[in-house]
Amino acid sequence: MPYEINPLPYAYNALEPSIDELTMHLHHDKHYAGYVNNLNVAIEKHPELFSRSVPDLLRNINSIPDDIRTAVRNNGGGDANHALYFDIMGPNAGGEPTGALADAINKAFGSFDQLKSQLSAAGAGRFGSGFAWLSVTSDGGLIVESTPNQDNPLMEGRVGILGLDVWEHAYYLKYHNVRADYIKAWWNVVNWSNVARRYQAALKREYLM
Numbered sequence: 001m002p003y004e005i006n007p008l009p010y011a012y013n014a015l016e017p018s019i020d021e022l023t024m025h026l027h028h029d030k031h032y033a034g035y036v037n038n039l040n041v042a043i044e045k046h047p048e049l050f051s052r053s054v055p056d057l058l059r060n061i062n063s064i065p066d067d068i069r070t071a072v073r074n075n076g077g078g079d080a081n082h083a084l085y086f087d088i089m090g091p092n093a094g095g096e097p098t099g100a101l102a103d104a105i106n107k108a109f110g111s112f113d114q115l116k117s118q119l120s121a122a123g124a125g126r127f128g129s130g131f132a133w134l135s136v137t138s139d140g141g142l143i144v145e146s147t148p149n150q151d152n153p154l155m156e157g158r159v160g161i162l163g164l165d166v167w168e169h170a171y172y173l174k175y176h177n178v179r180a181d182y183i184k185a186w187w188n189v190v191n192w193s194n195v196a197r198r199y200q201a202a203l204k205r206e207y208l209m
Ligand code: MN
Pocket: 027, 031, 082, 165, 167, 169, 170
């Protein structure tokens, strides 16, 4: 069974003015779809791997056959990263997390504002292309990290629950070279209830696709 993209769960213009409609069309329908398509092309060479979930492939990236390992890393990562990225944004969002996730953030970072500034700095400081993450560690704690290219924290044994895409394709049409302005606006569209759902799953070592 080939891997499939998730339809965008809200309108393409729903994140305006933080993220513009054309960027959402290109990002979801071309970039994300391209990763999923290229993952399928790679896995066709070892079709027995279609029985495995994308998170399972990424957790075990070093055991993927040599001839497709880089393609699975880049495109399986691209699939997982974008499945999360579009899910943790939404209209009428922003604000702050509540409940157990808020408690865990306060415990790990001192305050929500501290998390925000650390994650923003991780995104701004990522040289070239990649993601900044809030991730759940193997002992259930929270950390901020950043990954290059389409790498995903699953490759390092962690479960990302909030991912900020800092590839130029995520912001260049509207924000041009000013990545910091995109990051600032992105906080206004974070869907904290979906991040909290991912937090609860991550405590059970699950990554939601
Ligand atoms: Mn992207």
